[in-house]
Structure formats: C-alpha cells, structure tokens
Amino acid sequence: MALPDPIPKPIDHVLRGAPDALALLDRAGSWTYAELERAVASVAGWLGRQGLAPGDRVATWLPKTRLACVMPLAAPRAGLVHVPVNPLLRRAQVAHILADSGAGLLLTQPARTATLEDDDVPASCRVIDEAEIAFDGDGPGPSQADPAALAAILYTSGSTGRAKGVMLSHANLWLGAVSVAHYLRLAPADRVLAVLPLSFDYGQNQLLSTWAAGGMVAPLDYLTARDVVRAVERTEATTLAGVPPLWVQLLEADWPAETAARLVRLTNSGGALTPRLVRGLRERFASAEIVAMYGLTEAFRSTFLDPALIDANPDAIGRAIPFAAVMVVRSDGSRAASGEPGELVHAGPLVAQGYWRDAERTAARFRPAPAFAEHRGMAVWSGDTVVEGEDGLFRFVGRDDEMIKVAGNRISPGEIEEAVLQGGEAREAVAIGVPDARNGQAITVVLAGDPAQEEELRTRLRAALPSFMQPATYLWRETLPRNANGKLDRATLRADILSRVTS
Template sequence: MLVHELILHHTGAVSRQIALRDGGQEITFAALANEIAYAANLFLGLGMDRRDRVAVYMDKRIDTVVAMFGAAKAGGVFVPVNPLLKPEQVAHILKDCNVRILVTTPERLALLQPVLAGCHDLRCVVTVSAQATLQIAGLSCVNWAERATAPQRAAHRVIDGDMAAILYTSGSTGKPKGVVLSHRNLVAGAESVSQYLENSPEDRILSVLPLSFDYGLSQLTTAFRVGACAVLMNYLFPRDVIRAVEREKITGLAAVPPLWVQLAQLDWPAGIDEHLRYITNSGGAMPTSTLAALRAKSPRTRPYLMYGLTEAFRSTYLPPDEVDRRPDSMGKAIPNAEIMVVREDGTPCAPGEPGELVHRGVHVALGYWNDPEKTAERYKPAPGQPAGLPIAEMAVWSGDTVKMDDEGFLYFIGRRDEMIKTSGYRVSPTEVEEVIYATELVTEVAAVGVAHPVLGQAVVLVIYSLGKDGSVSEKLMAECQRQLPAFMVPARIVSRDEALPRNPNGKIDRKKLAGELAEMFEENPS
C-alpha cells in the first residue's frame, strides 16, 4: 500500500464517514480522495516529475493535507514545512531538498519573497487563496482553485519502497536535516501504531502537533489507516486543547512533554474520560508527577508512554497496564520492530547495563537527504547479522543511551548530544529534571550543561514557575542535595519570568538555552 492509498482504500460506509474536521469544515473519505486526485492532476500539469519535491508551507487545514497526499498520489515527494519557521529557515529547506513546487498562502508568500531568489530549483508556486494570485519574476504562479479544472493525468509509477516524504528535524545540532521516508515507512508506522492503540473507525483523534513532525503526521496516517476522524487544530493556548477535546468528543490525544506539563496544571471538565479513551506521549520522557496529575484528572483514560525518533518513526511503547508497575519505562518494541541495546562494539548489553538503542525493521527511514556523511553516522549495519549475508541490513543507531531490565522493558537514560559530562561522569538531564518536577514547585525545568574550567561542564537548572515564591531556588537546591549524588547537584539555578523556549516541534529548545547560559556565564562566571 502507498501512503495516499490509506485514504483511497476505504469503500462502502467508511468512505462516507468524516475523515477530517477543521473548525466548521469537514470532509468525508470519498470527498477527500477526490480532492487528492484533483491536486495530483494540478501538480502533474505543472510539470512535476517522479520524485520531485513539493513543499507545503501553511497552517494546519484540510487544503494542507490535500496538497501533501496529492503530491504523493502524483508520484512526487511531499515536504511539510512547519508554519512557525521564519523565511530564512524555510529557504534552507527549499534549497536543501531542491523543492520544485511550493504550496503556500499569499501572506506567507509575501514573507518568503525576499529569499526565493536563492531557491534555484523552485519552478512554481501554488497559492491557496480566493484572491488574485501574486506574480513573482522567474516563477510560474497558479491558484489552488485551478485543481478543480485540471485535466486528468496519469500519475508516475511508484512502489512502496520509493520516497514519499522528507521531514526536517528540528535542528538540535546544526541546521535541520531532511529525513527521507518511504511509502512503506509511513504505512507500516500507521499499521503498527493503530494496532497497539486499538484504533477503529469510531475514534476521533485530535491533531495538535505540527504535520512536519513525524509524531504529528502519525496522527493523520493512523486515523486514515482505520477510517477514523482526524480533527485538525492550530492552538494558541493549552486551554484551547482541553476545550477542543471536550467539544469534539475526542477519543485520542497525542502531545509532547512540555504540553503535557501545561495541560496537567489546568482544570479538566468532569466526565471527559467518558470519551477520551487514550493519551500518548513521545518526544521525551513525561515527568512522573505530570503523569500522575493527568491520570487523576481523567481516571479512565489510558496512557501510552512511547519513544520514537524521526529516523525510524516509533520504536517502543509501554502498555497502559504496565504504567503502575514501571511508570518510568519506555516499554518494549512496537509491532514489527526489534529494539536492541548494544555496546560500542555492537555486542548486546547485559540487563541493567547502559548502551545505545538500535532500531531495526520496516520503519527505518532511507537516510538524510543529500547528506551521506551524517547518514553513515546514524544508519549502520544491524548488529548480529549472519556472516554469510551478502548485503547488510541497515539499522538506526539512535545515539540515545538506554538500559533494559530482566523482563525486557527499556528505560531512557539520555540523548548523546544532551548528556552532561561533569567531573568525569555522564549525567542524564532527565534524571535531574524528574527530581525537580516531583517537588511540584515549578511549571517547567531543563537541566543543561555549561562549560566549566574545572568540571568540564557544570549542571545548570533553568526553571519557570507560575508562583512568586522567592525561596523556590533554595528549596529546589536542598531537594537536589538530598536526593542526588554530589556530581549531579546543580551548580546554579536560573529562574525565568517566562516559559522555556520551544523548538518548532514544541519541545524545550535546549540548544537555545545552552547558548543563553553560555553568554550569561561569560558575563558573570561566579
């Protein structure tokens, strides 16, 4: 199955069900299939060749989904661009993966106009608007409405191993990299997730995460796989999310830890768990205190704690029945994947021994676009293959340190590029942050390593609290000294008057925090 066929394969009663809701608008699976065909004809009429990249730079709306899946149906590759990105960041993506067609709004196009001259592969801009189409020198500019009258054309031949999408990572180290996903990757991911979440056509899944984020895109593909309804949402405040869950009778809600922390501090409507069947977390460890608060607010809602990486979609999940026994576990491998914990030489770690998480299976992406060096660093032969196998199977070596217990459950220790190296020790930011969240004295916290002339790196806590307790830093430091070994105790606690910065995927931007702290320490090292 190809990714757009997740929509097209529904027939009978399911084809008449609502596939997408966007505010007051909604569209059935049958109508969505027709719109995708119109979009494919438009792109083909604009000269789109097989595997050409089509960037979609808009907020979350039905037309955004149509453009993405229409590009796939035509035989091209869709590149969803986070609407929060600035023109220079968008230009980097357009140039990096040689985008040929850009779908956007007139307002966003006006912002991009100064940087488009450097996007030498861009040939055409499609504007989604009822207004007259802007004209830009050197580019063919057409209106989205023309898809309705575009002549029907034969799509390019595509198989499930071909490229379907390029998703750009949030760029925690250097500029964002484009992860190339095949049709098989996306479809297998949807099948796996919908299997363990037990999704059905009766589900209503709220889509709050960016579609440029693999976790956000997964909400669409999972819903489409089973004939469920995806409700699109561009939220401003966490309270808006809770209201949408109640108003739309949402059954499934996915979010990242910073959003869950905010949602756990709000009042939830009574009876919301009569329809909210499950919640999921990925993109980082959910603090145990946050999970406890969420479960208290919606007792019958089942929590699924998950771990994933864009390079291999989703890797593990913890079944809700195991949450009480091991709330700090990231679970076991998702269906049709194998997760290994290995030493540097590729040999398996013993139970309890920290090692690198390696993911093998159908979800492993095709690599980083036009970057063989970084691809070779992350995509390497899977450990333990037979010596006589002539072509090595490639796996994703995550760079994340985890450990496995005697029963095979995995526990996250830290990301390699986020581990703090202090006094000869490697400190997991998550472990320090858990202690702080458990005090319930802060709204948000991040542990960051800052260069230190003696320690190598010093552990620095950045906190944000809604309260005005001037002694909170002293209380937190005392708690750290009580619970943590000396080398893990923060050298300094920095309090902010506003929420911690986010990257475009909604995660705390540790790189930005580290830069701010480095400047602060240079000015005042004491």
Template sequence: MPRQPDPLARPLDHLAELAGSAGHGERPALVLRERTLNHNQLRQRVAVLAGWLAQMVPEKGARVASWAAKGELTCILPLAAARAGLVHVPVNPLLKRAQAAHILADSGAKLLIGTGSRLASLEPGDLPAGCAALGEGEALAAADAAALALGPSQADPADLAAILYTSGSTGKPKGVMLSHANMWLGAVSVADYLGLAADDVTLAVLPLSFDYGQNQLLSTWYAGGCVVPLDFLFPKDVAKACAKHGVTTLAAVPPLWVQLTEIDWPEEARAPLRRLTNSGGALTVDLVRSLRGMFPQAQLFPMYGLTEAFRSTYLDPELVDSHATSMGKAIPFAEILVMDDAGNVAADNEEGELVHCGPLVAQGYWQDPVRTAERFKPAPSASTYGGIAVWSGDRVRRDADGLLYFAGRRDAMIKSAGNRISPQEIEDAAIATGLAAEAVALGVADARLGQAVHLVVRGIEDEAARAELPRLLQRELPNFMQPQHIHWRNAMPLNPNGKIDRTALQVELDKEFAQ
C-alpha cells in the same frame, strides 16, 4: 542502500481508499473550520489535488513543499503528493524565513504552497531556481478548476514519499527520507497497538511537519477514524475542542501535558477520551500521576521515537503505573537492540546504544551521504531483519523483562518543548548578529520545557548593544529556539585542546539552575 522489503507495505496514497472499501465512506474523516469531509469526500479531494499537482510538476520524484498552518491543504497534501509521484516536504509553520529558505534550497523544491503572510516574508533568492510559489487558497482553487482526478497510484512502496527536516546536533536541519512503506507501515503499526477504530476522533494538535504529527492523520485514517486539526493559542483551547468534537485520542509532548494538567477540564471534555499518547520526551512520575488522576478512564501510552525510524517503542498502558519511567518495548514492525561499546548485544541492565532495525528505518538523509553513513549502518548480526539499521545515539538499558529505560544522549542535542534543537544553529545566528564573538547554546533542565535553551556569549561590553541581541535572535529564529537566558562572559573556559569547554559551562549552568 539495501532496504528491508515488507509484503504488507502499500503505496501511501492508498490510505485514502481504505475507509470506503471497508464500508466507512460516509463516516467523518476530516473536520475543517468551514466543513467536514467524510472519507468518500476525502478520497475525492486527494484525487483532485493529485491530478493538479501532476500537471503542475510533471517530473516524478520532484519535491513539493508546504508552509502553512493546519487546514485542508496541509492535511491532504501528504497523500496527494504521493499519488502524483512527488515527494512532500512539509515546512514547520513556526519556522522563520531563513530556516524555510534553507529547507527549500536543500530539498530543491519545485513548488511551494503556503500561507500568504509566510510567502510574503520570503526575500529575493529564497526560492530555488525554477520553484513556483502559490498561496494555499489559490492552489486549492486551481485544483478544483483543473478537475483532473487521479486514481490510486501503483507506486513502488520503496519509492521516496516525503522528506522531513529535523535538527541535528551540528549545522542546519537535515532531511530524513521516508518511503511509502515507512509511512504506510507506521500508520498500520500505530493503529494496531493503540487499538484505533472507525469511531475514533483524533485531535491533531502536533505540527504536521513532524513524523509524530503526520502519523496522527495517517494512523487514524487507516483505522477509518476522524481527524480534527487544531492550531491552538492556549491550553484551554484543547479542552474546548475535546468537548466540542467528542475527542477520543489526544497526542502531545511533555511540556504540553504539563500545561493541560494545570487547567480545569469539564466532564464533557474528559469523558470521551480513550487514549493519551506521549512522545518527544519522557513523562515524569509526577506527570504520569497527574494524567492518570485527571483521565482515569483513558489509557496512557508513553512512547519513544526518532525521525530516522519513525517510532521505536511504546509502554503497555497496563504497566504505566508500575513502570512509569520505562520506554516499553518495540512497536510492531520494529526490532530494537541494545548494543554495548564493543558491538555486542548488551546484557540485561547494562547500558548501551539503542539500535532500530526493520522496515520503519528511513532511507537516510537527503543528499548527505556523510551524515547518512554515520547514523545508518548495517544491522548487527543479532538482528532478525538485517539490512540497514539506524543507530540512535541514545543510551538505554533493558531489564530482565525486556523493558527499556532511557539513560541519556550521546550528542549535544537540546530537546525543548518536544522540539529537537541544534545548538550550532542558535550559535551561528548569535554570531551572525555581530554582537557575539563566541557563543555556546546549551540545554538546562526545566520543569515545563524539558530543557530550556541557555546561550553563553562572549562579545561586546556595551550594555545597550547587548540588549539588541534578543531582538535580533527573535527576528532570525523561531520561538522554540529562543534562549530563555543569555549569559554574557568576558572569557570562555577552555579545555586542554584550547577549545571552548562546553562541559564546564554545562556543569556551571546545571548547578546554578538546579531545580
């Protein structure tokens, strides 16, 4: 598919060189549990890991997967793999064995580096043929022993750099293909509109397997700043880390913001914060008020994005109080059009589909031309970028001032706690237990999660056997996919075509659990 070239794009691994060339080499870049790396040391670590990877997996364009918590490996691998001419496939550490095995097989990974306990959970046949598996400590030690440092690559910015797996409304997760240019320009864009600087400290609480999470690293390093990766158990851990490290930038999703507004924040945790950023779901007016009240000195950046185009819009912090429910306007390097059902640019205040054009648009879905063709299409004639655009499936409207407002989704995706969840993946897991003849997973509005997962099941009537279903789902699905409620039915409602009437079930649950 034709790509939109951009003269500002560079090979992704060049991010490791920027701070040194700008005179910030001695500034802290990455705060690990055992030590802190400055930017010069970060550059060296990227070079050494890249040299070892190139030796381990000499085939250019081969996929290297990671399945581990935040640490040195998961933070530097995106740049090291890019420098070695490889494609990084980060696996969400929250996923269970079955989901990880699907990603490894679908991507055709040649190397998996992960936490020992996660690797131990894999069963025979989970690794693709020819795929090696190493513990993260073993891999880093091997890289140090090899001492084969690679200098900055001369990769074509249009080359594939990463495959990020995201749930779709149907079926297994699909891999979104991101080029060096996609990720480089995403870092430049976010650093620009957030106003990141070399003295900024970003607390990376979001999973590094998501584009929003990875950009915490890339945009901060582009600006010469410092990243503190954190895997936390309790919201108070976030506040403690903010106080300890003088955090200036905190990114989260709405359910986490709710939890963070329910704890006490000491002044030493609040005072350094300069900016709060939100994506993965809309902020409510009440939540905006809470955040503005707790952190009056910090700018609040509500944002909207989709993995297929990284990020699309942000709301100027100056407008947050007066336009709290707006998605804002296009970020740098993005062109956002609202298209009506007739294929024309929608009029002001008319609902239409959000279409994202420009060099942040991904390269499609990995080895899935059918689904790629459904979402990635030629840009509308009104586009100034042209090329291929991503048709989001999200319904929005644009007011007379150009501000965008979310209206709803066209598909059946569930968005819970900032995660995009495939209903079919939950339904398939329920049916595979043998306890459900039919299953329907739906998202129901929830004040803390955005949407809670509800599972409607027709199956056996034995109460003891029914009690097994949650336990079996707990074994097969990650925590964020677990149903909050399971509803057993003797029969499912049917529509005129004889199919399960999902709309009727949705209306029934929405009414029953109305807030």
C-alpha cells in the same frame, strides 16, 4: 490481537474508512472518506499539471489547513516528494529547507510569502497561494507506486548544524501508520484531535494512523490550553497526542468533567512522562489509557509502553512496536546483557532511507545492523543509551548528542549559535539546554562579548528565530574556555551551567 499485515503499499492507499464515514472535521465542516479521496485525487491532478518530473520535491509551509492534511497523500500519488515545513519556522529556516531540498514548488499563504526576502526562494522554486488549488477537480485514482520509492522528506534538527532532511519511503509511512493504528487499538469510532505540527513524524502519523483505522481526524492549531479543551468538546475527541509540556499546560486548564471523560486515549512522545505527570493525567482523565512512546524521526517510532504497565513502570519506554526490531548494543557491536547500558539500535522496515543529499551524516547514523540482529540490512544507531530489563522493558538512560528539546521540539545548538553570531553582537557563543519545569528544557547561551549588546541581540533573534528557539538566558563572559585542541570546551561549559541550575 494478531500482528497486522506487514506488506507495504503506496501511502495514498491509507484511506481505509467506509466511503460515507467521517474522515476529517474542522471549522470549515467535514469530509467523508469519499470526499477526502476526491480531494486527494484533485490535488494530485493539479500537481501533475505543474510540469514537475517524477521525484521532484514540493514543499508546504502551512498551518493545519485542508491542503496541509491532503498533501502527504496527494504529492506521492502524483509521483512527487512532499516536504512539510514547520509553520512556526521563520524565513531563514524556511530558506534553508527550500534550498537544501531543491523544492520546485512552495505551497503557502500570502501572509507567509510576505515575510520572505528575494534570496530566500531559489529561482527554480515557484511560490503558490494554497487558495489556487481546488479540491473538486479531476485527478488520478490510487497510485501503483513502488513502496520503496521516496514519498516525503521531514526536516529535523541535528546536534551540530542546520536541519537535515530524513528520507521516508511509501513503505516507511504505510507501515508506521498500520503499526500505530494496531498498538493503539484505533477503531472507526475514534476521533483523534491532531494538535501536533504535521511537519513532525509524530504529528503527520496522527493523520495516517487514524485514516488507516477508518477513524476521524480533527486538525487543530491552538494558542492556549483552553483552545484544546474546547476542541475536545466540539469534536467529541476520543484520542489526544501530546508532548510533556503540553500535558503540563492541559493539567493547569479547567476541564468540565464531561469533557475530560470523552478522552479514552492519551499518547505521549517527544520527551519522558514523569511520575508526577502520570499521576496528574490519571486524576484528570480517569477514563483514558496513557500510552508512552519513544522514537526518532530516522526510524519513526521504536517503542511503546502498554498502558497497563505505566503506573508500575513510569521510567520505562516499553517494548518494540510492530515492525520494529530494537536492541541494546555494546560499543564492540555485541548484544548488551540484561540491565547493562548500551546504545539503542533500531532495525527493520521502519528505518528511513537516510539523510537527503548528506552522505556523511547518513553514514554516521545509518549503519549495518549488528551481526546478532534478526533483521539484517541498514539500522539506525540512535546515539541514545538504554537498558533492557529482566522484564523485557527498555528504559532510557541518556542521550549522547547535544540536542536541546524545548516543548517537544528538537533544537540544534549549532543552529542557535549560528543565529546568535550572525549579527556580530558576540564573538563566540555556546548554546546549552538546561532543565525547565514547563518545557522540558530551556536554552541558555554563554557568550564572549559585551553584555551591553544583549538587548540588540534579543531584538534581532526575535525576528530571526521561532519562539521555541529563543534563548531564555544569556550569560556573558570575557572569554570562553578551550580544550587542548584549541576548540571551545563545550563539555566544561555545560557541566558548569548544569551544576549551577541543579545545585
């Protein structure tokens, strides 16, 4: 199959299906591509009448409503920057994103607004009920925006502090959609069940890549694996994307044979598929291809593994996706030899524009590509250690940072520690990710303080943090170890905890 056109366009041009073909299906009904285009224009028109300046930020804090699906296209069409907020986040995290992004509008629902306190929303940010926005009003046609212009800011956790905003251009989003539609071989006949949060690059791309291929998206907010099974049957889904913990749950669910047979494509990211999971998916979904992928928000997606290779190479993350230049680099900046571990560096037009208003962290992660790279300019230095084999496949070795990944969610230890210490129940705290069979990792917090305060701490965190950020285990000590510089000795604590878990 020929490489797709690498020339980027404004992201709102991504609606490439036939006007009368189905573009979106949910419990409220369906939209054709013509109806979806009208909705995008209508919302863009409404946004254009709100007194915002070009480049202003508009945040959405919503489940997978129709407005949440339309906004990634409508906001850029209006010359604005979309800031999707994970619907699972609580008020403290939402307040941080609103303040950090400088959002001028927050589009949400009254039940969510009621959880916010007065200081959570900046004075310059208006809160709008999504019910006020119509999908059948007047609005502009497809934009002529500069593909290099900022289109979205996606917030992702960093290892040392609060979530940081990754800046994505029209070109980043357009080329990511075209690339994925190409290597997944999506077609107009495909129906993609979108279960992942739209605030994730992986989740949002389910919309964009499907529409770039002229297919249909069925957005779903689910509570149980059974909800997903029913939705596959109801929507006649052909494609399902997930993260390893979701696959564990789905393999435990009851699947009618005819429902399982509907799926022809399973895609995975947000954590490695184990050989056991691959075998389970093969047995349950015999008609489906399994596509393993690796990526990071700062470069969207780096590699994918051809479905024909996964059984023989379950440990591989594959080869570079279209438009990505992926390489293994030694610490001195030279190319690593075949089979030699090095840092994965991603160059090319999928590389994001850096972190929003954070020059220091941008300079640390976004640096010039190595001298030997075919794609010059800025590259993302991932901090992940990989090797490239003689077969040309990349294999993941380890992660240099301290990120915790629970059920596909990247969690900052620093953010957990900040929340733990905020109430004064403990003097010091270190958050550590430990292996967990169902969720990939679970959070253990080692604390200095009085263990009698644990129940009060747990109660407070249940209100302060979303469910995926809740510590599973609390280990209380009189004091925590320090290194020669007087800092908390996180490495020793981590090694100690992990040795106990794995022994």
